[in-house]
Structures are given as structure tokens and as C-alpha cells.
Amino acid sequence: MGVPPSPALLYNVSNATNCPHFRxxxxxxxxxxxxxxxxxxxxxEKTFNENYSNKIRLRDVGSYIRGLTYSxxxxxxxxxxxxxxxxxxxxGSSLDYxxxxxxxxxxxxxxxxxxxGDIVICMANGSxxxxxxxxxxxxxxxxxxxxxxxxxxxxxxxxIVKWLFQTNKYRRYIWNSLxxxxxxxxxxxxxxxxxxxxxxxATPAKDNRIKLLTSVDTLLESNISLCDLYxxxxxxxxxxxxx
Numbered sequence: 001m002g003v004p005p006s007p008a009l010l011y012n013v014s015n016a017t018n019c020p021h022f023r024x025x026x027x028x029x030x031x032x033x034x035x036x037x038x039x040x041x042x043x044x045e046k047t048f049n050e051n052y053s054n055k056i057r058l059r060d061v062g063s064y065i066r067g068l069t070y071s072x073x074x075x076x077x078x079x080x081x082x083x084x085x086x087x088x089x090x091x092g093s094s095l096d097y098x099x100x101x102x103x104x105x106x107x108x109x110x111x112x113x114x115x116x117g118d119i120v121i122c123m124a125n126g127s128x129x130x131x132x133x134x135x136x137x138x139x140x141x142x143x144x145x146x147x148x149x150x151x152x153x154x155x156x157x158x159x160i161v162k163w164l165f166q167t168n169k170y171r172r173y174i175w176n177s178l179x180x181x182x183x184x185x186x187x188x189x190x191x192x193x194x195x196x197x198x199x200x201x202a203t204p205a206k207d208n209r210i211k212l213l214t215s216v217d218t219l220l221e222s223n224i225s226l227c228d229l230y231x232x233x234x235x236x237x238x239x240x241x242x243x
Contacts, residue, residue, distance in 0.1 A: 030227050036220040043216065044163050047209045052199040054206075062156025064190035065111050067123070067147040074104040081108060082145040086122045089151070091133035092166045094221060095120050097141045102148070112146045112153070115139065119154040119165055120147055124187035131186045132174030134165040154193055159210055164198050 068083060080103035088096045095114075114120070116139025125131050134154075137145075147153055154161070164170060177192045200206055 030223060033220065033223050033227060036216060036223065040213070040216050040220060041166075043209070043213055044166050045168065047160070047213070048164055048167050048169060048198050048200060050169075050199050052201050054202045055197050055199050056158065056161075057195070057197040058154065058156070058161070059194035061158040062154055062161060062194075064193050065153040065155060066190065067149045067151045067153070068104075068106065068108055068112055069149040070104045070106050074106045076103050076105045078103065080105045082141065082143050084114075084120055084145065084147045084151060086125055086130055086133075086150060089120055089122050089133050089135040091135065093135060093224065095135040095137045097143075097145060108144075108146050111155075114141075114145045114147070114153065115155065117156075117159070117162070119156075119162065121152050121154060121165070121188075121193065122150065123152045123189070124150040124185050126185055128178050128186035131178060131188060132171070136162055150187075152188075152190060152193070160200060160206060163213055167198070169198065170196070 070083065082097055083102045083104055084095060084097065085100070085102065087100045090096050114137045116137065118137040119134050120137060121134045122130055122132065154165075173196055174188070177188055178186050201209060
């Protein structure tokens with residue numbers, strides 16, 4: 001049996017959802033999650049190996065949609081549209097539309113409403129390490145939902161693009177795109193995303209790889225949810241000790 005996580009580590013993990021390496025942090029608690037992350041990373045890198053002759057360019061298989069600009073006057077307590085911001089993007093995982101929610105009363109374009117399978121990307125942030133982090137929208141939010149102006153949406157019918165945003169090549173591309181900026185806020189634009197290209201396996205190998213990645217992803221998300229529940233319960237019990 002492993003050593004139980006310390007209260008300090010539990011606190012850090014419970015506040016780590018804004019971290020670009022969230023899965024790495026939470027994997028320090030669960031060996032199974034750590035193993036899943038290792039397997040997932042290896043499969044992803046193999047899937048987008050440069051040796052494949054079949055290439056896709058994001059501009060050719062999808063579109064980029066800008067986020068919603070709103071003011072403090074548009075913010076409402078209820079019955080509004082959910083606006084996802086950088087702190088709702090759990091890098092490499094599903095979009096968090098349960099916490100840190102902003103709700104606005106403002107008309108949005110039809111294309112700005114999130115659809116199942118959309119990739120939400122942090123396009124601008126005061127911390128360059130957070131720019132480019134991305135989450136996958138599972139389509140289960142019952143409230144109309146969009147993203148704020150500092151985020152963007154990549155939408156594609158090609159299922160394999162879900163994982164290319166977790167590759168080392170993507171991270172290198174983002175780093176290179178941010179070099180030379182002289183503003184206080186590091187930022188990307190839609191063309192930075194759309195001009196990216198990746199090598200992928202041909203069908204049917206591509207379809208088999210998608211099935212494998214989906215299976216590992218499901219296992220990983222399930223265990224992260226269980227770990228998050230464990231952390232919440234542990235923190236609650238720790239707080240009760242000092243009441």
C-alpha cells in the first residue's frame with residue numbers, strides 16, 4: 001500500500017485545475033492514473049509520428065471560432081449563458097463547466113455555442129505557460145455554453161484531432177508561436193491554430209488507434225473522477241478535525 005498523500009499535496013491538487021500539467025499533478029496520488037497517463041502519452045506520440053505519410057492540416061479538417069466579448073454589465077446570477085474561461089480548461093481533460101462559472105445575458109452567434117467534441121483553447125493569458133492549453137467538451141452541459149474572448153473553439157468532424165492537442169509537437173508549436181511577442185499578455189490567433197499540420201496513420205490503422213485512445217481516455221477520466229472525490233472527502237474530514 002502506498003503512502004497516503006499529505007494535506008499539503010491534497011490542497012495543491014484540489015487547486016490545480018488551472019495548471020497546464022493537471023494530470024501530472026493528480027497522478028502523483030494514484031499510481032493507476034500515473035500509468036494511464038504514461039500509456040496515453042506513448043500512444044498519442046506514436047499516433048502522430050512524423051514518419052506517417054498521411055498528413056492533415058487543421059484548416060482543412062475543421063474551423064476556428066472566436067470567443068465571446070462581454071462586460072461586467074452582462075454578468076447575471078442565473079438564467080444566462082455559461083462562459084468558459086481559462087480556469088475552466090483542464091489541460092488534456094474534459095472541460096470543467098461545474099466550477100468557477102460566469103453566466104451572462106448576451107446574444108451569441110449560433111457557431112459560438114459549444115458543440116459535442118469541440119476543443120476549447122486558451123488563446124491569451126498573462127502567463128504564457130497557460131496559453132495553448134486545451135480541453136474537450138463532452139456535450140453534457142444542460143445550459144447553453146460558450147467561451148470568453150481570451151479563449152477559442154476548434155471544431156472538427158475528424159475525431160482524431162482530440163488528441164493532437166496533447167502532443168509534444170503541439171506544445172513546441174505553441175512555444176514557438178509565442179516567441180517574439182512584446183505585450184504583457186501572451187496570445188495566439190486563429191491562424192496560429194489552423195496552420196498546424198500533423199502526420200497520422202492511414203485507415204484502418206487510424207480507426208484502431210482512435211478506439212484504443214478512447215478506451216484509455218475513458219479509464220483515465222473515470223479514475224481522475226474517483227480521485228477527485230477522494231480528495232474532496234479527505235479535505236472535508238481534515239477540516240472537521242479542527243472545528
